[in-house]
Amino acid sequence: MSKVIYEGWMVRYGRRKIGRSFIHRRYFVLEPRLLAYYKKKPQDNRVPIKTLLIDGNCRVEDRGLKAHHGHTLYVLSVYNKKDKYNRITMAAFNIQEVFIWKEKIEFVIDQHQESQVPNGNKYVSFEYKSGMDNGRNASSSDCESQFSAQEDEDDNRPHLLRRTTMGNGPPASVFDWTQEFDSELTNQNANNQVFSRKHWRLLQCQNGLRIFEELLEVDYLPRSCSRAMKAVGVVEASCEEVFELIMSMDATRFDWDCSFQYGSIVEEVDGHTAILHHVLQLDWFPIFVWPRDLCYVRYWRRNDDGSYVVLFRSREHENCGPRPGFVRAHIESGGFNISPLKPRNGKHRTQVQHLMQIDLKGWGAGYVSSFQQHCLLQMLNSVAGLREWFSQTDERSAPPRIPAMDNMARAPALSKKNVKLQESSVHPTPPSFNQINAASQNSGRRDGHSEQISEEEQEASQTKHENNVKRTGSEEEPVNQIDLSCFSGNLRRDDRDNTRDCWRISDGNNFRVRSKHFCFDKSKVHAGKHLLDLVAVDWFKDTKRMDHVVRRQGCAAQVASEKGLFSVVFNLQVPASTHYSMVFYFVTREIVPGSLLQRFVDGDDEFRNSRLKLIPSVPKGSWIVRQSVGSTPCLLGKAVDCNYIRGPNYLEVDVDIGSSTVANGVLGLVIGVITSLVVDMAFLVQANATEELPERLIGAVRVSHIELSSAIVPKLDPETS
Known part of the structure; x- marks a missing residue:
């Protein structure tokens, strides 16, 4: 067996003929002249599933981020320019692992090219970004064909070229301010640039950052267009960790970016480029100044030195027009430059530069100069937020993951002059059938061309399994809507x-649950639609603990039973000088036999205690309460005492919160300020095995500003022996 240069588990990524993406865990082996992958770690001359001959004609294509069933992978494609349809596409959830493979494969290609060069001359290596040198946005394969003649000529030259393609390259409208230009190039582009990119002066030091301002070399600048400013700071984290956090557009951004209020993806152009919608949170006299939003293109790349570049530039998009109540600001140029520094005391160190030149528009930007600078400094201070976020976060031992570019689950309510405006998410336009069909055919021809029969059979088997899982999930959902008018509780909806x-x-999208591939990559996805319908909520009080509340005549569970429906009832028992119970009635037409929910309903108490899960959340409340309650899923049967009562058409779960000292302490904190809280709760059965995934919510509820005085004393029928 040849010498192995690098090996390890990766993910094979591809698309089937129907257009759906798939992933397979495979063991990749890189040898001096061969790249191959296996189903298992090779032993005893095991035959690989697929191989690719590595020589000086090979190319490594950086395909960037690709979404697959709620999580995101970083994808590389290795091919030979003499036979582009014979390629191997590999991916990983860990960005560092992907670039290790990229460097190893390029090292082997370099060795082959050097061996072809006479007189020991070395080849010239440069990074080619397709789509930059021509007038249209060409794909990487288009650009390879455009330069194929030149590459054939290069085969006979002493200086050989190894090109690494990166998607479509940055859009033509996005200026890369991180590149250094010589004076000649700067003079040539002087007519196209508002200011010189080379001259900066230190404006001030703030929050441990150096704030620089661009020195202008133009005679006139529009009043509303600010000078470009950048903040430079050092963050004790790796470049990958900083990049992951900067790319996120979910709730974690609130922890470090004080100018962020809401963000979503409008369109994902390719693995490196996306169109985003972004609502700014500016605190400069919000009573008098209208809120600002942005629609801009974001492009990112990773350089050979391990640094990352993220570029911004405003643009118009048909699916992201002006919004009522907002002023559409315009980014002239901006982004982040994330560069590695030498470690100190064993800790990673990264220099983060954040540049922004923005026109905030409106009368405030045109006539009040302090408004523009104040808002710009607020945005640049996000670098200080990054530094503090990492300095106060201990649990960062897990390898950095590629950020999933998901829309936020719910847009927050936005205020303008005491008028509440609800911001809606912008979703990308779905591709046409012809586009899906063409993409799937090309992908199938590229990635599945030389697969063996066993691999194709496995893919077909997985497709069938996915369809069965999808069918099972749909069967658990009620076919017809349940008439809710016949149900009532004493707490109003x-x-x-x-x-x-x-x-x-x-x-349901306010909660994240285990995905279909959780056993493989520990990923989670938005929960989506509930399995059961919440039809009523009761709020009771009494001098003693209230068990088996379904006994109450006329309760929602009894009404559901009369109509042939099945109920799952959760009775949260709150101990105090006066005992309280909040009862949730979830109803469905039927429970699918053999489903995880059916096993929970008809199982024993040991199984129920090991599977019943609660996901809490406090969207509105004091900081102390939100930190005490948290949002971590909890197995109720392990944390507190649960009593299960299985009736003819119902299952009641009595949850005694007072049975846990910890829960009782948190409850004592919550009960005193319950009128000021908004609490979300989701109930589900935990899925442990692959065939049980993905997890589905039994149901979820939000209770708002509950008054203790509104609870009533229930009249419970006596227990029957």
């Missing part, structure tokens, strides 16, 4: 915002 002493159904 109100779906409006800012209402008090009421409940409403919480959106």
